[in-house]
Amino acid sequence: MRVLQARSIADQVDEILLERIRSGIYSPGNRIPSESELSDELGVSRATVRSVLAKLAANGFIIRKQGDGTYVNEHAHRASAHFGNLWDLTELIAGNGYNPSIRLISIAQRPATEKESLVLGLEAGDELICLRRLFHADQRAVILADNVIPASMLCEPMKNIDGGLHIREIFELYFHKKIAFVLTNIRSVVLDPGAHRYLAGESARPILQLQTTFYEKNNLPLALGVNVFDDSFLHLSLAQAWN
Amino acid sequence: MRVLQARSIADQVDEILLERIRSGIYSPGNRIPSESELSDELGVSRATVRSVLAKLAANGFIIRKQGDGTYVNEHAHRASAHFGNLWDLTELIAGNGYNPSIRLISIAQRPATEKESLVLGLEAGDELICLRRLFHADQRAVILADNVIPASMLCEPMKNIDGGLHIREIFELYFHKKIAFVLTNIRSVVLDPGAHRYLAGESARPILQLQTTFYEKNNLPLALGVNVFDDSFLHLSLAQAWN
DNA sequence: AAGTGGTCTAGACCACGGC
DNA sequence: CCGTGGTCTAGACCACTTG
Numbered sequence: 001m002r003v004l005q006a007r008s009i010a011d012q013v014d015e016i017l018l019e020r021i022r023s024g025i026y027s028p029g030n031r032i033p034s035e036s037e038l039s040d041e042l043g044v045s046r047a048t049v050r051s052v053l054a055k056l057a058a059n060g061f062i063i064r065k066q067g068d069g070t071y072v073n074e075h076a077h078r079a080s081a082h083f084g085n086l087w088d089l090t091e092l093i094a095g096n097g098y099n100p101s102i103r104l105i106s107i108a109q110r111p112a113t114e115k116e117s118l119v120l121g122l123e124a125g126d127e128l129i130c131l132r133r134l135f136h137a138d139q140r141a142v143i144l145a146d147n148v149i150p151a152s153m154l155c156e157p158m159k160n161i162d163g164g165l166h167i168r169e170i171f172e173l174y175f176h177k178k179i180a181f182v183l184t185n186i187r188s189v190v191l192d193p194g195a196h197r198y199l200a201g202e203s204a205r206p207i208l209q210l211q212t213t214f215y216e217k218n219n220l221p222l223a224l225g226v227n228v229f230d231d232s233f234l235h236l237s238l239a240q241a242w243n
Numbered sequence: 244m245r246v247l248q249a250r251s252i253a254d255q256v257d258e259i260l261l262e263r264i265r266s267g268i269y270s271p272g273n274r275i276p277s278e279s280e281l282s283d284e285l286g287v288s289r290a291t292v293r294s295v296l297a298k299l300a301a302n303g304f305i306i307r308k309q310g311d312g313t314y315v316n317e318h319a320h321r322a323s324a325h326f327g328n329l330w331d332l333t334e335l336i337a338g339n340g341y342n343p344s345i346r347l348i349s350i351a352q353r354p355a356t357e358k359e360s361l362v363l364g365l366e367a368g369d370e371l372i373c374l375r376r377l378f379h380a381d382q383r384a385v386i387l388a389d390n391v392i393p394a395s396m397l398c399e400p401m402k403n404i405d406g407g408l409h410i411r412e413i414f415e416l417y418f419h420k421k422i423a424f425v426l427t428n429i430r431s432v433v434l435d436p437g438a439h440r441y442l443a444g445e446s447a448r449p450i451l452q453l454q455t456t457f458y459e460k461n462n463l464p465l466a467l468g469v470n471v472f473d474d475s476f477l478h479l480s481l482a483q484a485w486n
Numbered sequence: 487a488a489g490t491g492g493t494c495t496a497g498a499c500c501a502c503g504g505c
Numbered sequence: 506c507c508g509t510g511g512t513c514t515a516g517a518c519c520a521c522t523t524g
Binding site: 028029060063065071073074075078079083086087168179180181182183184185186187188189190206207208209213215217219221231232235236237238239240241242243 | 271306314321322329330422423427428429451458478481484
Binding site for chain 2: 489491
């Protein structure tokens with residue numbers, strides 16, 4: 001079977017193998033075909049197969065044993081997030097077994113605070129676009145997501161922004177920017193009344209807060225984000241291979 | 244320059260490049276030599292150089308720009324953890340700028356609770372080794388780490404265990420087991436009185452809790468771990484490349 | 487146009503584990 | 506012993522950015 005060149009060969013092999021794992025063709029605890037067999041069957045080089053298997057192993061989907069073979073990990077399905085798409089909130093919700101959706105709460109413009117202008121490299125008083133969104137898991141509000149972005153980068157009227165998109169798409173479509181990397185701080189905080197308006201349950205309980213700074217390829221900070229969610233409802237669990 | 248075969252060539256290249264970044268030979272925001280130049284200078288193939296650069300980029304140390312070059316990321320130094328060694332608590336403390344040390348609080352044996360025996364695949368009432376350790380950052384107690392391991396796996400007298408070792412080494416030395424992968428749940432909890440005995444600051448404040456399950460290569464659970472720490476003192480921050 | 491990183495190949499040799 | 510994954514090489518071609 002020769003895969004087409006629509007996306008990269010490696011990505012297609014990745015998709016094929018992941019589908020076989022998910023569908024049970026490669027079942028938990030059992031051995032999958034060797035690298036040579038896979039490269040023969042899929043018509044790609046062993047190096048390409050290896051790059052895909054390395055990624056799957058890093059995310060815990062498979063366990064590799066030198067001299068023996070490659071086995072499907074029977075515990076990886078319990079992880080709600082993976083290193084490739086960490087901090088992708090819709091994936092996090094889906095990984096917990098719910099149907100994710102995003103709703104725009106508000107979009108507004110205001111001057112930057114002193115701290116914000118410092119981090120984002122702005123002049124005091126420069127304007128920011130403030131995006132407040134709510135992520136739902138099967139109709140239940142679970143994550144409150146706030147993002148602030150310098151208004152000077154906006155390429156279209158603020159009202160045009162589709163709040164249901166992934167933050168990466170929002171940057172590409174309305175700001176013509178690509179996020180190169182992110183720096184995320186994981187914190188434990190008390191649910192404050194402002195956020196409690198949107199999230200169900202008792203107030204002042206401890207919740208997780210993800211503080212993210214987005215950077216462009218040229219090392220300049222693009223925007224800030226703060227996401228809060230109840231980790232008793234939505235588990236943030238990660239599988240990771242050790243060596 | 245031909246590197247020696249003591250450790251893998253890739254690991255040595257990794258070390259060389261990381262050292263050049265840390266020492267400022269490759270300085271923040273500036274471009275580093277191209278893949279071809281590096282492979283020539285170090286006497287290794289371009290593929291090997293690429294595998295190392297890919298790892299450095301995934302951890303945010305460098306930014307790669309197709310058609311342009313590879314640049315040192317000027318923000319990566321602010322990350323306290325990296326994906327390769329995530330949940331390595333001594334690295335986390337070092338990443339926050341402190342000198343890490345580990346002290347054994349207690350080591351004891353008791354029967355497993357119902358929940359523990361379920362997760363670890365034991366019979367009700369099987370014995371567990373309970374390891375309680377305290378991680379210090381410059382003499383200040385910052386992380387309380389509890390681990391429970393089935394007593395049946397122990398290969399030496401309990402008293403022989405050196406509590407100052409990395410959990411991976413403890414498994415290898417005293418249990419003759421290798422950890423293949425871990426599943427970690429990140430939670431936000433209230434500091435309970437039991438843990439407050441060891442950690443300074445006010446009680447009942449929100450703190451981070453890392454619940455880890457350790458697995459062997461054969462997919463069997465080895466042990467459980469619970470680490471709690473004050474994330475206002477010790478930041479859990481991660482750099483991650485987005486594509 | 488030249489040079490960069492991105493992708494992929496074919497093949498070699500090694501270390502390890504099960505048979 | 507044989508087959509497995511682990512490592513490394515040399516070289517090809519492509520896509521992209523910059524001068």
